[in-house]
Amino acid sequence: QDALQDDLTNTLVQQCYQSQHTIQRFVETAGDNEAMLLEALTVNDEIQKVLSRYEEMKKPVAPAHAEQEPLAIPIAAEAEHEDATAVGSEEALVRKPAGSRAKPDGDDGMLDDLDEMIFGKKGGDSSSSQEDADGAQKQDMKKDDLINL
Numbered sequence: 010q011d012a013l014q015d016d017l018t019n020t021l022v023q024q025c026y027q028s029q030h031t032i033q034r035f036v037e038t039a040g041d042n043e044a045m046l047l048e049a050l051t052v053n054d055e056i057q058k059v060l061s062r063y064e065e066m067k068k069p070v071a072p073a074h075a076e077q078e079p080l081a082i083p084i085a086a087e088a089e090h091e092d093a094t095a096v097g098s099e100e101a102l103v104r105k106p107a108g109s110r111a112k113p114d115g116d117d118g119m120l121d122d123l124d125e126m127i128f129g130k131k132g133g134d135s136s137s138s139q140e141d142a143d144g145a146q147k148q149d150m151k152k153d154d155l156i157n158l
Contacts, residue, residue, distance in 0.1 A: 022063055029056050 032053045039046040 018063075022060070025056050025060055029053060029060075032056070 032049050035049040036046060036053070039049060
């Protein structure tokens with residue numbers, strides 16, 4: 010709280026407000042210069058974030074602390090009494106390991122189709138021309154692996 014009252018902080022806050030007005034004039038006069046307009050708007054957003062954070066920190070600490078304590082108690086109590094069968098919002102977002110996931114019967118075909126579109130046909134399902142091309146590639150790779158002396 011004391012740091013918010015020192016001269017350096019007050020000077021920096023005043024400079025932020027002055028810079029914000031200067032940037033607003035840049036935006037008004039930028040015209041068709043999109044690069045300057047984009048940069049000015051970006052800097053303006055950053056200054057606004059800094060000033061907002063300063064204003065939040067400047068608020069009295071005691072009332073905010075008193076309001077936060079009651080909010081923390083119900084959340085903790087709710088977590089203790091959560092039903093084992095109910096899925097919390099956080100648990101729904103956590104990805105379960107592959108072995109523990111239940112696989113619906115209807116989705117297997119769709120996943121196979123998706124795999125086929127991404128990776129091509131599986132070994133047993135591929136056509137003979139595809140197998141010939143794969144065999145030729147494997148032969149070339151084997152030749153590259155050999156070291157001739």
